Amino acid sequence: MRRIIRMILLVLVLSLPVSALDITAPQVPESGRALMPSSAETFGEGLLEVIRDVLGYFHPELKEAASVCMGVIAAAMVASILKSLPGSPMKTVELAGTVAVASMLLNASNSLISLGAETVHQISEYGKLLLPAMTAAMAAQGGVTSASALYAGTAFFDSLLTSLVVKLLTPMIYVYLALSAAGSAIGGDMLKKLRDFMKWAYVWTLKIILYVFTGYISITGVVSGTTDAATLKAAKLTISGVVPVVGSILSDASEAVLVSAGTVKNAVGVYGLLAIIAVWIGPFLKIGVHYLMLKLTAGVCGLFSGKPITDLVGDFSSVMGFVLAMTGAVSLMFMISTVCFMKGVG
C-alpha cells in the first residue's frame, strides 16, 4: 500500500515538469507506419513486434526475387547450350547472353537502387525532425554542450552522407554496372580493374564516413560530457548555498525536471529508434533477399555458364550489397546518435 502511495506521489511530482517540457518524438513517416509497433514503451518489445511483422513480407519478396533469378538462370542456360552447339558463333552467343542477363537484372536492380536511395532520403528526413527533439530533451537534462555537439555532428554527417548517396554513390552504382556489363561483353583487364576500383572507392567512402562519425561522437561525448557534468555539479553547489527552504525547493525542482527530462528523452529516443527501424527494415529485407538470391544464382550459373555471365550476376549481387550498405550506414548513423543522446550527461 505504502509503495502504491509512493508511486502515485512520484508520478504527481514528475507530471508537472513533463507537461511543461512538451518535447515529443516526430511521427513515423508513411513508409514505416505499417511496421511501427503499437506500443513504443520498451525497445525490446517494440523491436520484436517490428521483426514479427516484417517476416510477413518475406515470402512475397522471396517469390519475386526467385522469379527474376529463374529468368537469369534460364538465359544463361540457353546461352551455354547454344555455345556448345557445333559451329555456333561463340563470341556473338556470349555477347547476346550477357546483354540478355544484364537487361533482365538491370530492370529489377533499378527499382531496388531507387528504393535504397528513397529509404536513405526518408531516414534522413525523419532524422532531421528527431534530432532537435533529442537535442532539446538532452539540454533540458543538463547536457547543453553534449547535445549541441551531437546535433552538429550528426546533422553534418547526415547531410554529407545523403548528398554523397544522391550525387555520387548512386551514380557510381550505375557506373559500376556499366563497367561490369561492358567488361563482360568486351572482355579485357582494364574495365575489370576500374570496376574493382569503383567497388573499393564505394566501400571505403562509406567506411571512412562511419569511422570519422564514430570517432567524432566518441571524442565529443567524452569532452562535452565532462563539461556538462562539471556545469551540473556547479549548479547543484550554487543551489545548496541559497536560503534553506528556498534551497530545498530549488533542489527538488531541478531534480524533478532532470528526472522527467530523462524520462521524456528516453521515450522520444525509443520511439525514434523504432521509427528508424520501421522505415529501414522493409527495404533492407527486400534488397537483402535479392542480394542472397543473386549470390545463389551466380553460384548456380558458375556450374554451367561462362565466366562473363557468372561474373556479371556476381556484380549485380555486389550492387545489392552496395545498396544494403548505403541504407544500413545512414540508419546506423542515426541509431548510434540516438543512443548517444539517450546515454545522457557525463
Add this chain to the structure above:
Amino acid sequence: MEEIRQYVLSVAAAAIVVAIVTGLTAEKSSGGMILRLMGGLFLAFTVLGPVAELSFGDVGEYFAAFSSDGEQAAADGKFAAREAVCSYIKSETESYILDKADAFGAALSVEVKLTEGGIPDSVRLRGSVSPYAKACLENMMAEDLGISKENQTWIG
C-alpha cells in the same frame, strides 16, 4: 559534389571508350601499341587532371551552420527546462506560504514572482489576516524564503 559526380562519370566513360578502342585493334601490331599508349595517356589525364582542382575550403562553414542549429535546439531545451523549474518553484513556494497561513487560520491567495535565476523575489498576498499572523508570516517569508519585507505586498 556535382564535380565529383562528373569526375566519376567521365573517368568511367573514358575507360569504356579506351577499352572498346583497344579491344578492336590487334594486340601486337605497332598501330595497336600506339593506340594503347595514347589510350593510357588519355585515361591518366582524365583520372589525374581534375583531382588537382578539387577544393574542400568551405567544409568549416558548412559545419558551423549545423553547429549553430544545434546550439539553437539546445537553447530551446534549456529554456523549456528553466520554465519547468520556475513553474515548479513558484507553485511550491506558494503552497509553502499557504500552508503556513493556514496554520494561523488565515485564508489568503498568494502570488510569488521569481528572479531570472528562479529564486523567489516578491510576493503579493490577498485576504484578511490578524496583525499577529501577518507579523509571523512576514518574518517567515523573509527568513525561510529570502523575500524581504519591502517586497511583500499585502492587499485587503
